[in-house]
Amino acid sequence: MRTFVTGASGFLGQRVxxxxxxxxGRVVCLVRRSANLEPLRRLAxxxxxxxxxxxxxxAQPASYxxxxxxxxxxxxxxxxxxxxxxxLFQNNVVATSELVKAAGRCGVGRFVLIxxxxxxxxQSLPTGGVLDExxxxxxxxxxxDPYTYSKHSQEAAVQTACFDARLxxxxxxxxxxxxxxxxxxxxxxxxxxxxxxxCMGGRQELPYTHVDNCAEAIALAGLTARIEGEAFNIxxxxxxxxxxxxxxxxREVARVRTVRIPHIGIMPLSRMCQxxxxxxxGQLPAVLxxxxxxxxxxxxxxxxxxxxxxxxxxPRINFDQGLEATFSALREQNLAxxxxx
Amino acid sequence: MSPDxxxxxxxxxxxxxxxxxxxxxxxxxxxxxxxxxxxEIRKIPDVQLVAVCDRAEPLARQAxxxxxxxxxFTNVNELLQSxxxxxxxxxxxxxxxxxVALAAFEAGTHVYSEKPFSLDADEATQILSAAQNARLKxxxxxxxxxxxxxxxxxxxxxxxxxxxxxxxESIQGYDLSGPFGQVLAAESDHWVHRLPGGLFQNTxxxxxxxxxxFMLDETPQVMAAWRDVHGAGYPTDLRVxxxxxxxxxxxxxxxxxxxxxxxxxxxGTRQIIEVDMDAQVIRCQPAFTLPGALTKLQxxxxxxxxxxxxxxxxxxxxxxxxxxxxxxxxxxxxRFYAAIRDEGEDPISPAEIVRVTAIMDAIFESxxxxxxENHPVVDGTQDNSVLPSPxxxxxxxxxxxxxxxxxx
Numbered sequence: 001m002r003t004f005v006t007g008a009s010g011f012l013g014q015r016v017x018x019x020x021x022x023x024x025g026r027v028v029c030l031v032r033r034s035a036n037l038e039p040l041r042r043l044a045x046x047x048x049x050x051x052x053x054x055x056x057x058x059a060q061p062a063s064y065x066x067x068x069x070x071x072x073x074x075x076x077x078x079x080x081x082x083x084x085x086x087x088l089f090q091n092n093v094v095a096t097s098e099l100v101k102a103a104g105r106c107g108v109g110r111f112v113l114i115x116x117x118x119x120x121x122x123q124s125l126p127t128g129g130v131l132d133e134x135x136x137x138x139x140x141x142x143x144x145d146p147y148t149y150s151k152h153s154q155e156a157a158v159q160t161a162c163f164d165a166r167l168x169x170x171x172x173x174x175x176x177x178x179x180x181x182x183x184x185x186x187x188x189x190x191x192x193x194x195x196x197x198x199c200m201g202g203r204q205e206l207p208y209t210h211v212d213n214c215a216e217a218i219a220l221a222g223l224t225a226r227i228e229g230e231a232f233n234i235x236x237x238x239x240x241x242x243x244x245x246x247x248x249x250x251r252e253v254a255r256v257r258t259v260r261i262p263h264i265g266i267m268p269l270s271r272m273c274q275x276x277x278x279x280x281x282g283q284l285p286a287v288l289x290x291x292x293x294x295x296x297x298x299x300x301x302x303x304x305x306x307x308x309x310x311x312x313x314x315p316r317i318n319f320d321q322g323l324e325a326t327f328s329a330l331r332e333q334n335l336a337x338x339x340x341x
Numbered sequence: 342m343s344p345d346x347x348x349x350x351x352x353x354x355x356x357x358x359x360x361x362x363x364x365x366x367x368x369x370x371x372x373x374x375x376x377x378x379x380x381e382i383r384k385i386p387d388v389q390l391v392a393v394c395d396r397a398e399p400l401a402r403q404a405x406x407x408x409x410x411x412x413x414f415t416n417v418n419e420l421l422q423s424x425x426x427x428x429x430x431x432x433x434x435x436x437x438x439x440x441v442a443l444a445a446f447e448a449g450t451h452v453y454s455e456k457p458f459s460l461d462a463d464e465a466t467q468i469l470s471a472a473q474n475a476r477l478k479x480x481x482x483x484x485x486x487x488x489x490x491x492x493x494x495x496x497x498x499x500x501x502x503x504x505x506x507x508x509x510e511s512i513q514g515y516d517l518s519g520p521f522g523q524v525l526a527a528e529s530d531h532w533v534h535r536l537p538g539g540l541f542q543n544t545x546x547x548x549x550x551x552x553x554x555f556m557l558d559e560t561p562q563v564m565a566a567w568r569d570v571h572g573a574g575y576p577t578d579l580r581v582x583x584x585x586x587x588x589x590x591x592x593x594x595x596x597x598x599x600x601x602x603x604x605x606x607x608x609g610t611r612q613i614i615e616v617d618m619d620a621q622v623i624r625c626q627p628a629f630t631l632p633g634a635l636t637k638l639q640x641x642x643x644x645x646x647x648x649x650x651x652x653x654x655x656x657x658x659x660x661x662x663x664x665x666x667x668x669x670x671x672x673x674x675x676r677f678y679a680a681i682r683d684e685g686e687d688p689i690s691p692a693e694i695v696r697v698t699a700i701m702d703a704i705f706e707s708x709x710x711x712x713x714e715n716h717p718v719v720d721g722t723q724d725n726s727v728l729p730s731p732x733x734x735x736x737x738x739x740x741x742x743x744x745x746x747x748x749x
Contacts, residue, residue, distance in 0.1 A: 034526040057527050083520035085403055086373045093399040142406045153399060280662035281384055 002026045003222060004071040004108070006058060006099065007078025009035035012114070012177055015215035016077055017043060017051070023219060026050045028071065030064050030078070032057055058095035061102050068106035073222040074099070075112045076158075081147055088150035096154050097161045104165020111167050112222045113158050117175040117207055117233055117302070118148040123294030131207075132303035133231050143291045168228035170221045174214045175207030175235040175302065179322065180329035184208070185249060185256070188296065189242045191287065197256050200297045201263040202243035207235045207302045210322040213315040220311040232307040236315040236322070239302070245323075252327045254334055266293050364388045364678055367426035367450075369417045369441055370433030371395040371404040373521070374455055378430050379408040381671040388678060394420045417441055421448035428453060428681065434532040435460055435542070442468045446475040451681050453674070456482040456546035460537060462699035469691040478687065480677040481694050483550045485603075485618060487672030489663070491551070494607065494616045494623060498555075503609030506555045509590040510608070513548035514601030515540075517577060522596075526573060534575055538705040541567065541579045541594060545701070548592050551605040551616075553697050558585035561700065565707040566715075570597060581704050592704075621664060622651040 003020055007013040008029030020027050021043065031037060031053055044051040056063025058078060068074065076099060080091035096113075103111055121138040122131050138144060141152035155171060162169040178184040185192075188206050190199040209217075217234045221227070240248070250256055261269055270288040277286035307313045366388050368378055375393070382390055392412035395401040401413040414420040421429070421444060429445040431438055431454040438459055442452045452472065458481040459465040472479045485491055497503055516522055525531055525540065536542040562584040567576035581592035603618035612627040625647060631639045658664050665671070676688035 032527045033529070034523075059524075059528055060530065080520075084373050084376060085407065086371060086376060086400060087520050087524075089400050089403050090372070090397070094397045097399075142403070149403070153403065157399060281665070282380065283659070283662045283664055 001072045001223075002028065002070055004028045004030065004064075004068055004074045004103075006030045006074070006076050009037055009040055010077065011179070011182055012174075012211055012215060012218075013077040014039050014043075015179075015211050016075055016218050019212075019215045019219035020075075020222075021047045021050060023223065026052075028052045028054060028067050030054050030056055030058070030067075058091065058099055061098045064099075065102045065106070068103050068108055071103075071106070072109045073112060074103045074108050074110070075114070075218060075222055077114050077218070079114065079151070083146075085146040085149060088146050089153065092150040092154045093157050097157045100158055100161035100165060100167060104162070104167045108167060110222060110228065111158070111162055111169045112218065113155065113169060113171050114218060115155050115171050115173045115231075116148065116151040117173045117235065118144070118295070119152045119155060119173065121295070122298065122300060123291060125298065125300050127299050128301070130301045130303050131233070133233055133306050138295070140291070143289065144295060145292065148295075170227055170229075171231035172218050172221050173231060173233050174217075175209050175233070177211050177214050178208050178326055179211035180325050182211075182326075183330065184245065184323070184326050189246060190258070190261075195257055197258045199242065199246065199258050199260040200266055200293070201299070202241060202246075202260065203263060204242055204297050204299045205239045205301055206242055206245060208239055208319075209234050209236045210315065210317045210319075212317055213322075216316065217307055217311060217313045220313055224311050227310055230306075230310065232311060233302065233304060234307055234313075235302040235304050236317075236319060237304070238319060240319055240323075248323060249327070253330045263297070263299070266297055362387075362682075364427040364681065365391045365424065366428050366430065367392040367394065367420055367424060368404075368410075368430040368432060369394040369420065370431060370437075370455075371397075371400040372432060375404055375430075375432045376407075377667045377670055378432055378455075379404060379410070381667050381674060382430075383408060384671055385675055385678065391426055392420050392424045418444055418448075421445060421450060426450055428678070431455060435536060436532055439464050439468055442479070443471055446471050446477055449475065449477070451478040451677075453480045453677055454482065457536075457538075457542050457701065458694050458698055461702050462695055465695050465698040469694065473691070478677065478681050479691065479694070480673065480680075480687065481689050481697075482670075482673070483546065483689050483697070484667070484669040484673045485547050486550060486554060486669065487676065487688065488618060488669035489658075489672075490616060490618060490621045490623065491554075491669070492672075494605075494614065495554070497614065497623070498607070498609075502611065503607060503614060504611030506588055506607055506609050508588065508608035509552045509555050510593070510606040511548040511551045511590065512593045512595070512598075512602050512604045512606075513545060514598055514603070515544060515594065515596045516601055517571060517573065517596045525575075529574070538701065538708075539567075539575055540577065542701065542705065545579065545592065545594055545704075546697070547603065548594065548605075549701060549704075550697055552583060552590040552592060553693075553700065555607065556583060556585040556588040556590055558588075559696060560703070561585040561590075563700065563703040563707045565704045566711040567708045576708070579704075579708070581707075583700070621655060621658070624651075 003025055005013060005017055005027055008017050009031045017027050017029060027050065029040060033055055054064050054067040076096060080088050100111060119137050120131055120135050125131060138152055141149045158169065176186050176188055190197050213236055214234050221232060267290055270290045270293040273288040274286050277284060366382055368375055371393055379390065382388060390408065390410045392414060393401050393404045393410050394414040394417050396415055398415050401415065405413045412424055428451045431441050431452060433441060435457050438454050442454060445452045459468060469479060525533055533540055533543050565581040567579045569576050570578045577596045579594040583590040605616045607614050612625055615624040629636045629639060673688050676685055679685040680687045
């Protein structure tokens with residue numbers, strides 16, 4: 001089976017390519033000229049004749065459109081994560097719609113969209129509630145951060161474009177993807193300001209998924225029969241809380257200077273930030289607002305039951321193994337920084 | 342993303358004599374800089390944002406949603422004919438400025454255009470002639486001239502504290518690894534690469550008008566060179582030297598120097614001042630007044646006192662919520678809207694728009710000459726610091742593709 005993967009040279013994309021190759025497929029990778037292709041080239045040597053490259057970008061449909069011919073599935077892994085709202089919309093919404101149209105014209109059998117767990121309106125869940133695929137998507141995504149807003153709009157745009165193109169779609173909504181090569185102290189734990197980490201709460205479960213587990217689920221989303229139109233949340237089993245992760249990080253990786261805001265203080269602080277942003281006419285950005293904070297740091301639980309049931313997915317790497325490998329990579333990185341400094 | 346300007350529209354010229362009524366503002370091109378425009382327009386009283394337009398509907402929709410704009414369009418002619426704005430802000434790629442501006446003039450709408458104003462001085466003249474014929478106002482986004490710290494610098498000059506200005510050094514840093522830089526690296530046919538001056542044409546306006554604000558020559562002598570210091574496949578760094586009758590200048594555009602700076606040093610006959618746009622401070626270097634070794638105490642003591650004054654001033658501004666990155670933009674918008682209401686002069690005169698554009702043309706011409714002289718084409722292998730000449734600019738062939746045999 002021939003599949004097409006966008007973002008193939010990225011942190012997640014590379015693992016998705018591996019997962020597909022391990023299942024015997026043939027993979028066409030859309031890659032930028034400026035990307036580091038060494039890992040993919042090594043894979044190409046190991047899987048001779050089953051890994052092809054297409055040089056191009058999503059912004060230039062002509063660069064990849066011909067390569068979609070004969071592909072059974074498109075895995076849209078590429079995503080812009082930084083920049084302003086307009087840039088994120090250009091890359092995540094506009095460019096993705098063009099990809100769907102091209103895939104529809106070429107008769108692709110399925111479109112697997114890698115979305116985000118952030119698209120849910122988790123702020124409406126009660127404390128201790130469970131977030132699963134039955135929860136509604138955020139009704140006011142423009143009040144969230146630019147990335148979440150763009151992913152939310154991307155889902156809507158892709159649903160429409162797939163309907164128009166009669167292209168079956170499967171949506172995968174991973175939580176925060178971690179693993180060797182990426183830091184695991186993220187905004188779900190707290191906000192980095194200068195050299196200081198402002199820890200938000202601490203009791204909240206972290207909706208993390210190891211990059212290899214996530215890649216496995218994504219591969220299955222393209223290969224499993226009769227799941228068209230479904231969406232799957234991907235988080236690993238038994239996630240640590242923010243406090244547990246930070247404690248372990250301090251013990252095994254490096255000291256972190258922190259200020260902790262207890263759960264009870266998050267909402268008053270958020271309201272104050274929002275008020276000051278309005279009062280000062282934007283002198284400081286509204287990094288915290290009650291709406292954003294409720295979505296990010298509320299103590300809720302995350303279910304992966306649907307993915308396990310319908311995709312027959314099992315997170316093979318547990319948190320102990322995943323964090324150990326991640327911390328080890330971070331220690332080496334820190335050491336390398338010290339040596340180079 | 343550029344708008345669709347294909348269809349014609351009826352001429353609808355409104356009187357330029359207006360009472361202080363609410364101006365209807367529309368914007369075309371909902372890319373990154375549009376956010377700054379919309380944010381600052383919303384702070385101005387007596388104006389109303391009526392519509393935004395972008396060829397990509399999701400971009401128009403997100404901008405309208407976040408800034409509370411009631412109407413969205415994907416065709417600028419439809420916008421002009423439907424909502425009849427008083428002012429159209431053009432934040433599309435420069436290649437489209439002329440067509441969009443002419444469409445706006447036909448609809449009787451004043452135009453505020455982001456920098457660079459046009460592809461070259463000829464095009465700038467065409468746009469300004471059309472505006473004059475339609476009795477409409479035009480302004481270009483030289484907004485940092487209205488930034489509070491630059492206004493203070495001008496006040497110091499006017500008060501005579503600098504003496505006569507003899508030299509200006511303007512430094513502009515740029516981060517190629519930033520979100521926009523990464524897009525440029527990945528997309529060899531990005532509209533920036535197709536500008537006659539490439540990346541620099543899109544970015545050096547601010548650094549250049551900090552110089553031309555003091556150098557009033559119509560056609561100063563220009564020596565310039567650009568280089569690709571990163572192996573990016575296009576010129577990334579630029580050095581310019583300008584000689585006017587009484588004032589000389591350097592312009593440094595660096596993608597390597599850190600921290601990234603927006604700084605101008607004004608060399609007067611009485612003192613030298615350094616205007617730091619990011620830190621919002623002015624550092625002064627007056628003449629020494631103490632003899633010999635005492636100078637070594639006097640200078641740091643003065644610097645210490647000056648730093649304390651700058652800190653106090655910025656704390657006071659912060660307390661008054663007066664530190665905003667795009668403060669200059671609000672200032673120039675207010676003056677432009679006042680000029681439309683006949684309540685003040687044009688913030689940037691048409692002659693100034695053409696003069697700055699012509700100097701920019703001369704800079705890129707000098708760079709091309711330098712490349713031809715010092716990095717000629719040998720055995721069919723083109724130097725990687727070549728950008729298209731004005732004659733080639735209509736070509737859709739990517740700059741990178743011409744160099745490396747088919748990037749992207």
